[in-house]
Amino acid sequence: MADPSSYRPKPGQIPDSPGVYKFRDEHRRVIYVGKAKNLRQRVANYFQDLANLHPRTRTMVTTAASVEWTVVSTEVEALQLEYSWIKEFDPRFNVKYRDDKSYPYLAVTLNEEFPRVQVMRGAKKKGVRYFGPYGHAWAIRETVDLMLRVFPVRTCSAGVFKNAARTGRPCLLGYIGKCSAPCVGRVTPEEHRELAEDFCDFMAGRTGTYIRRLEKDMMQAAEEMEYERAARLRDDAEALKRAMEKSAVVLADATDADLIAVAEDELEAALQIFHVRGGRVRGQRGWVTDKVEAVDTSGLVEHALQQLYGEERGDAVPKEVLVPALPEDAEAVSQWLAERRGSQVSLRIPQRGDKKDLMVTVQRNAQQALGLHKTKRASDLTTRSRALEEIAEALGLDTAPLRIECYDISHLQGDDVVASMVVFEDGLARKSEYRRFQIKGFEGQDDVRSMHEVIGRRFKRYLQDKERTGEWEETPETAPATGPAPVPAATGPVPAPALTAASPDDEPEPREDDGRPKRFAYPPQLVVVDGGQPQVAAAKRALDELGIDDIAVCGLAKRLEEVWLPDDDDPVVLPRSSEGLYLLQRVRDEAHRFAITYQRAKRAKRIRSSPLDDVTGLGETRKQALVKHFGSVKKLRQATIDEICEVPGIGRRTAESVAAALASTAPAAPAVNTATGEIIEEDDGGSS
Numbered sequence: 056m057a058d059p060s061s062y063r064p065k066p067g068q069i070p071d072s073p074g075v076y077k078f079r080d081e082h083r084r085v086i087y088v089g090k091a092k093n094l095r096q097r098v099a100n101y102f103q104d105l106a107n108l109h110p111r112t113r114t115m116v117t118t119a120a121s122v123e124w125t126v127v128s129t130e131v132e133a134l135q136l137e138y139s140w141i142k143e144f145d146p147r148f149n150v151k152y153r154d155d156k157s158y159p160y161l162a163v164t165l166n167e168e169f170p171r172v173q174v175m176r177g178a179k180k181k182g183v184r185y186f187g188p189y190g191h192a193w194a195i196r197e198t199v200d201l202m203l204r205v206f207p208v209r210t211c212s213a214g215v216f217k218n219a220a221r222t223g224r225p226c227l228l229g230y231i232g233k234c235s236a237p238c239v240g241r242v243t244p245e246e247h248r249e250l251a252e253d254f255c256d257f258m259a260g261r262t263g264t265y266i267r268r269l270e271k272d273m274m275q276a277a278e279e280m281e282y283e284r285a286a287r288l289r290d291d292a293e294a295l296k297r298a299m300e301k302s303a304v305v306l307a308d309a310t311d312a313d314l315i316a317v318a319e320d321e322l323e324a325a326l327q328i329f330h331v332r333g334g335r336v337r338g339q340r341g342w343v344t345d346k347v348e349a350v351d352t353s354g355l356v357e358h359a360l361q362q363l364y365g366e367e368r369g370d371a372v373p374k375e376v377l378v379p380a381l382p383e384d385a386e387a388v389s390q391w392l393a394e395r396r397g398s399q400v401s402l403r404i405p406q407r408g409d410k411k412d413l414m415v416t417v418q419r420n421a422q423q424a425l426g427l428h429k430t431k432r433a434s435d436l437t438t439r440s441r442a443l444e445e446i447a448e449a450l451g452l453d454t455a456p457l458r459i460e461c462y463d464i465s466h467l468q469g470d471d472v473v474a475s476m477v478v479f480e481d482g483l484a485r486k487s488e489y490r491r492f493q494i495k496g497f498e499g500q501d502d503v504r505s506m507h508e509v510i511g512r513r514f515k516r517y518l519q520d521k522e523r524t525g526e527w528e529e530t531p532e533t534a535p536a537t538g539p540a541p542v543p544a545a546t547g548p549v550p551a552p553a554l555t556a557a558s559p560d561d562e563p564e565p566r567e568d569d570g571r572p573k574r575f576a577y578p579p580q581l582v583v584v585d586g587g588q589p590q591v592a593a594a595k596r597a598l599d600e601l602g603i604d605d606i607a608v609c610g611l612a613k614r615l616e617e618v619w620l621p622d623d624d625d626p627v628v629l630p631r632s633s634e635g636l637y638l639l640q641r642v643r644d645e646a647h648r649f650a651i652t653y654q655r656a657k658r659a660k661r662i663r664s665s666p667l668d669d670v671t672g673l674g675e676t677r678k679q680a681l682v683k684h685f686g687s688v689k690k691l692r693q694a695t696i697d698e699i700c701e702v703p704g705i706g707r708r709t710a711e712s713v714a715a716a717l718a719s720t721a722p723a724a725p726a727v728n729t730a731t732g733e734i735i736e737e738d739d740g741g742s743s
Contacts, residue, residue: 057081059116063102071095074126075136077144078119085144087115090133092384094124109349110615111631115148130387131394138361150324150344150358160338161186161195163208163255168244169216169237170251172199172208179366186258186337201294203233205265206254209247210234257295259332259370266295310334312375313363314405314414317355318421321616322346322631322640325425326359329417332373341424345632357382360402364395372396377405377414429641438634439482445635446581449627450620452607456581457481460513461642462594463585464494464505465650471657472500474509475650478579479642488577491653503593506584510597517578518601578606585643587612587619587626595621611643670709670716677704681713692717 074094078087078101091097101108101116108116127133141149162175166182174195179185199210209216211226211234219225219238229236237247257265269292276285314329323345330338342359350358356378364372372395382388385402392400405411443455459479466472478488496508582598584590591610598606609627610619616636617626629636667678667688684702685691691699691713699710 057117057120059102059105059119062119062121064098064122069095069098069124070126072126073128073130073133074124075133075140076122076124077140077146078115078148079121079123080118081120083121085140085146086119087146087148088137088140088144090130090137092130092133094126098122098124110628111148111346111349114631118148130384131391134361134384134387134391138365141361142365150346150350150355151362159195161199161258163251165248165251165255169209169247172203172210172251172254184255185371186255200233202254202257203228204294205269205291206250206257207233207235208251208254209237211238258337266292269295310375310410311370311373312377312410313373314377314410314417315356315359315363315379316414316417316421317352317359317379318418318425319346319352319355320425322637323425323428324355325421325428326355327417327421327424328359328363329413329420330373331413339420341420343424343428352380353382356380357384357388360388360392364392368395369397372400374398375401375403377403377410379404379414379418439638442482442634442638445629445633446639449618449629449635450581450607450609452580454580456579456607458577458579459581459583459642460579461583461585461646462506462509462513463643463646463650464502464509465647465654466494466500467654467658471654472505473650473654473657474505475646475653476509476513477642477646477649479638479645482638484645489649491649493657502586503589506586506590507593507597510582510584510594511600514578514598514601514603514606518603578603580607582606582608583639583642583646584608584610585613585646586610587617591619591621611639613643616640667713667716670712673709673713677702677709680704688717 071093073090073092075088075090076094076098077085080086089097101112101122105113105117125136127136140146141151145151159174159176160179162173163184163186164171164173164182165184166180175183175185203210207228210228211219215226216238219229219236223239225234225236225239225241228234229239229241235242235247235250237244242250253265269288273285273288273292276282276288310331311333312331314331316327318325318327323343326342326344328340328342329336330340342362344355344358360376360378360382372392374396376392381402381404389400389402392402405414440455443457446452447455457480461477461479462474464472464474472494474492474494476490476492478485480488490513492509492512494505494508497504582594584594587610591608594610595608598604598608608621611617612619612626615628616631617628618636618639619626629639667673667681681691681699681702682688685694694714696707696710696714699705699713700707705713
């Protein structure tokens with residue numbers, strides 16, 4: 056690991072003009088490329104105290120061995136040079152987007168004497184007009200099949216075309232009218248090129264002209280009593296309309312725009328791009344990237360714009376580019392896009408209307424793409440095996456942890472405190488083994504004591520199962536503590552769990568077919584807790600109190616994604632690109648999701664509860680009738696039995712039961728508006 060001060064430029068050596076800089080490692084490989092309005096200010100930021108740098112930036116500057124820069128005249132030139140260098144050197148610490156698949160395009164080869172319509176993938180070629188990208192090749196073929204009725208452009212390969220020209224017989228499409236057969240001279244090269252250009256115009260969004268022309272010709276043919284020709288023109292117009300229906304209108308003003316949305320987490324980001332031409336979605340594509348540099352949403356957008364339009368010219372760059380966040384140098388990026396298009400390009404964040412609504416859809420697609428990417432990555436056997444090996448190596452385990460259990464605590468300001476236990480086996484979630492807990496050993500908010508209680512209860516059940524099946528025999532060495540264990544003052548005294556009674560609060564999900572909960576029969580090789588040193592110490596203490604010493608424990612802290620081990624003062628820091636860290640994060644996030652879902656369900660159930668729920672024989676309809684009649688539970692509580700009897704469907708016996716239930720339930724404390732201090736009168740009919 057290099058010391059950045061060893062290659063730090065001297066004061067005043069770096070110019071204060073725009074430019075692009077490169078960091079190189081000891082082997083002279085370029086590991087990072089960046090640009091700046093002011094090189095002196097930007098490069099100096101990398102040479103501050105390492106403790107103040109983002110972990111990714113700290114890794115980059117300690118990997119580098121030198122820095123160099125190139126001065127340019129404008130910020131636009133800096134943007135272009137940065138893109139060129141990233142493409143040339145492929146630096147390991149720069150964000151690089153990769154397509155999550157190879158997208159097919161509808162291509163028209165205008166660079167040939169007889170242009171051809173076909174499906175193309177891969178790098179774009181000069182002189183070829185592209186439309187898309189499409190999600191599936193069959194979608195292109197369906198569209199082309201409909202349009203060939205009106206624009207019978209050649210679709211055959213060069214070999215088929217030459218063979219037809221040699222024999223003087225066109226292919227099947229020429230016989231059925233879906234090719235103008237330029238191979239046998241039915242149309243001239245000029246006429247065929249005009250057909251191809253009309254095809255391109257229609258695909259580019261200029262659809263109204265052709266449909267109106269067909270309908271006009273149809274009406275004229277009908278007036279001249281050429282009914283067969285009129286019917287053919289009618290079918291042609293319907294075919295074009297069906298082709299248009301393949302892409303629904305999303306923007307009513309026939310806008311040409313690209314919409315870009317970003318979904319991200321600590322390690323990865325997914326982008327979705329919708330290509331809208333003539334107000335219709337003509338293509339969609341998605342990218343994913345590892346966040347190997349410290350970059351925010353605006354930085355991700357800027358990198359995406361560079362990769363998306365770096366090789367494009369003319370109409371391939373739309374008039375509008377709508378993004379979730381503007382790049383840092385938005386004006387320079389807009390100017391760079393305008394130069395590539397040849398006219399002004401609007402780069403902005405949509406604020407209202409149809410464009411904002413469509414952006415929500417693009418954002419939803421980005422979120423789904425990120426989730427799908429994570430699922431695919433997690434399901435890969437090789438990746439999972441490598442992740443487990445990395446975890447074992449980092450934590451000093453003898454074998455890979457094939458079963459991992461993770462625990463998380465969730466509450467709302469100390470109320471409805473619950474915990475979750477999720478299980479991953481061979482790197483995959485085992486949802487049938489998930490468990491959830493209610494914390495009842497004490498009142499209030501204390502994540503450390505809660506973690507101690509949950510771990511103790513879970514492994515107490517494990518020891519009970521072993522004892523019941525005869526797999527475990529108590530010895531003086533393995534006997535659990537019977538009295539209260541010494542606990543640090545910060546967490547308060549916590550009694551050691553006894554082995555004589557199972558806790559009724561362990562609520563499994565799901566249950567067996569016979570309704571009995573599954574047993575806590577299988578021990579993990581690794582216990583992961585959501586938190587740092589205090590939570591890890593509490594979990595280890597709970598295991599020690601039960602005499603369990605063959606299960607590893609670690610904690611994953613959210614802030615810097617550090618891995619904490621018991622009795623270690625310093626955390627284990629896994630590389631950000633580590634598959635092991637990715638698996639630990641996924642386990643931790645799943646435990647958090649499961650815990651907060653349970654906590655929210657309990658809170659919602661408590662909020663919806665009413666003293667009327669305890670009245671025997673009082674159904675939901677009559678409850679609603681009571682609350683509607685009096686306006687609230689508070690006013691119902693103040694009513695007499697005779698007044699309650701006035702409600703339709705409520706007899707005297709039921710009224711007496713209602714009055715007794717409300718009298719036995721103390722009214723809730725009045726709510727207070729924390730902003731004004733005003734007491735809010737209860738008017739909720741579902742709670743008291």
